Amino acid sequence: MKILICVSRFPFAKATLQFGGLIVGLEQSEATVLTVIENAAERPLAEATLAQAQAILNLPDTVMKIRQGSPTNEIIRETNDGQYNIVVIGDHILQGFFDRFLPSLAHRVADRTAATMLIVKEQPATLERILICTSGRKIDKTVVQMGARLGLAATAVVTLLYIADPVPAMYTGLDSMDESLADLLRSNTPLARHLNWATGHLQDEGVSHNLVMRRGVIADEIALEALAGSYDLVIIGARAGSNFWNDLLVGHVTPQIVDKAPCSVLIVRTNKPNKKKKKK
Template identity: 30%
Template sequence: MKILVCADGSKRNKNSLEFAALVAKAVNADVTVLHVVENGVDESEEIFSEAVKIIEKKGVEKIKTRKLKGRADVQILKHAQRNKYDLVIVGSHGVQYLRAFLFGDVAVRIIEHIKTPILVIRDKRPKIRKILFCTGGSSFAENAVRFGSNIAQTAGVKATILHVIPELPAMYRGFGMGESLSEFLECNTPECIALKRAAKILEEEGIETEVKLSHGLPSEEILVEAEGNNYDLIVLGSHGMSSPSRFLLGDVACRVVKYSKTPCLLVK
């Protein structure tokens, strides 16, 4: 696996570097540390030295560095696409271009066009022990489960699959809102099929898996589950959980990424 790690030199970027190293070590990946010089003083050598030191400390051996110049979000996208990385890792804090990358107009363009899974990291996580997989009844969700299973299997972690039944308008309440997990699993809906398929994928990889069902607003339920049970990674399909055609700022996955303290892996 080839992983691209974006380094900006900020204090908070250390969190993303350390977690990136955990992932890279788990899957025996080759790591490229990328720094984009937008303007001002070129501090790439210092940034690379610190980044390599952090990643090597976690036992990762194959590390390269790459410096580019220009607008950071554009350069990240171009470099990721040209070099066919399997995963791009960014921090949600740090310099302003990463904020724009995630939540501005630039983010919409990047996430619409990039095919590479993206791991977004905010707070520090010392280990990868528990992964939360979120299903949405689409091929995008299955892609996310398959990709995330590689990390879960090699890291030897526990997995939880969460499916959220969205709130219904008042006139329809009572339909399915009190449904238990066992009742839901007896259905033949696309959502039920996707949930059972996700469980099968993980179990076939030998991953200890728990299935959960929740009712409410999907983004809120995911955040509550993640924070309440101290997960180390959330895995989401970046399409299909809310909008079938494009990733909008109002979509479930984006709201989870924006507000979650837990690292989030978005997979198309």
């Protein structure tokens, strides 16, 4: 496992380094810290930033790198050249009025990388409560497995969240329409089999966990659950090789999940199942 931690300037880089260092320790990974400069005149400041980053991480054999050019392009190049499994980047901080209408650096990198990506918010680097979001599809197994691995390593409490379609107002209160989680798990549907597999996997891995089903708009319900449960990390999935913003696995929703979440978000890249060829 190789992890790339991308930083710019302090004090904003501190949260990114702390959470990135936490994941490096839990995954027992190789770590590289990257900062990008626009011109050679910025190199002394970049070197000072990396020296401070090294002191904060306090991890042996951490590689420090400086690249010159566009931050988005250089992060992507380093990710591809180094074949990193996880890229860690800080959440975007608005600096001006027009900035709110532009994609953040984290958004742009997520749109172009095939690596799993951790977007760090400004918060203490703790990992006691993890929220795993699943669409209920087989492809989300990778998301559940990643969450289980981190949960076990951190001895965290894990919640598996599934968002169901909202019940139409005209059917509210009717038992036939308002299916409970228990009813769902007893049904022999692909969704039920996936949820039963996921909870079984967490159980087999020895991870303290629970399963929650909410109804409503996916991005909103994930944000509400993350806030209500005081989670430290939300884990979602996106297909490898796809356009991140158009193909999030959690119900094919927009990047509002990342923007609305009150905590850090781990975007796990998954592989699309191979379709069986039809016999002629």
